[in-house]
Amino acid sequence: MARRLEGWNAIVSGGATGAGGAASEIFAAEGAHVAVVDVNASEAESTAERIRAAGHRAFAVEADVSRSDQVARAADAVLARFGGRVDTLYNHAGTVLVKDFLDTTEEEWDWMMAVNVKSMFLMTRAFVPAMLAAGKGSIVNTSSISAVAGTEKEVLYCTSKGACHMFTRAIAIEYRARGLRCNAVCPGFIRTPHGLRELRELRALGVEVSEDDVARLQGRICEPHEVARAALFLASDEASFVNGETLFVDNALLVGT
Numbered sequence: 001m002a003r004r005l006e007g008w009n010a011i012v013s014g015g016a017t018g019a020g021g022a023a024s025e026i027f028a029a030e031g032a033h034v035a036v037v038d039v040n041a042s043e044a045e046s047t048a049e050r051i052r053a054a055g056h057r058a059f060a061v062e063a064d065v066s067r068s069d070q071v072a073r074a075a076d077a078v079l080a081r082f083g084g085r086v087d088t089l090y091n092h093a094g095t096v097l098v099k100d101f102l103d104t105t106e107e108e109w110d111w112m113m114a115v116n117v118k119s120m121f122l123m124t125r126a127f128v129p130a131m132l133a134a135g136k137g138s139i140v141n142t143s144s145i146s147a148v149a150g151t152e153k154e155v156l157y158c159t160s161k162g163a164c165h166m167f168t169r170a171i172a173i174e175y176r177a178r179g180l181r182c183n184a185v186c187p188g189f190i191r192t193p194h195g196l197r198e199l200r201e202l203r204a205l206g207v208e209v210s211e212d213d214v215a216r217l218q219g220r221i222c223e224p225h226e227v228a229r230a231a232l233f234l235a236s237d238e239a240s241f242v243n244g245e246t247l248f249v250d251n252a253l254l255v256g257t
């Protein structure tokens, strides 16, 4: 079977670990040259090295994608490596804050919106011109079940993911006529550093998310590659008529509640 991203240039933000790390590896195995953009430079480098050791192509770029100066530097570096051509951008970087709403601060609000939402704005704005020049490109954003299901102790997180949903839809409409697609993957609980910390912190605040609760809600915990494979589908030409969509990767969690 032909590889699905053969000869593509792909960018994965938050591409060092977790589901982003899985996407970096899977996109590269599907034929893409992958820019692993992450604030964690050492993990990004080891992921890129692992990909190269497997005979595929990748390089690491250190950047906090919530910061415009760092995104601008990263974009220059990535576009130089890619000769100005970008086929797909996966905006996966993000984080979670688990707290009683009244204990949250203005600084935490700004941080959550910057890491989860402004990052998508900055990265997409940086790479859309290259896609427009080619008349083709796909963008995938990581949203969450928390964009539509209010989850306890996560008001700021849920709000930020609601914004990811609408960012996805509005970008899709704005650029549809010029050959771009923009979709979101919306996972349930994933076995990643982020997901395991979130479950630990929710349990500490008395929210019922024991292993049995996760099993009742979504059958079992989701593995990182299961999110990455959904992102691969949306990024690839297999999803050529899928645009502005939010694909839930939650084993029927939402439809079962």
Ligand SMILES: NC(=O)c1ccc[n+]([C@@H]2O[C@H](COP(=O)([O-])OP(=O)(O)OC[C@H]3O[C@@H](n4cnc5c(N)ncnc54)[C@H](O)[C@@H]3O)[C@@H](O)[C@H]2O)c1
Residues within 6 Å of the ligand: 013, 014, 015, 016, 017, 018, 019, 020, 021, 037, 038, 039, 040, 043, 063, 064, 065, 066, 092, 093, 094, 095, 096, 115, 119, 142, 143, 144, 145, 186, 187, 188, 189, 190, 191, 192, 193, 194, 195, 196, 198
């Ligand atoms: N894990 C879950 O249960 C779950 C569920 C739904 C959605 N998500 C979403 O997945 C993403 C988290 O990824 P994960 O679960 O694969 O966990 P993860 O923590 O392993 O991966 C997140 C990656 O993003 C990087 N990152 C974080 N902030 C960054 C920044 N400002 N700039 C650049 N890189 C940054 C981290 O260094 C890390 O490599 C978030 O967008 C989160 O909302 C996770």
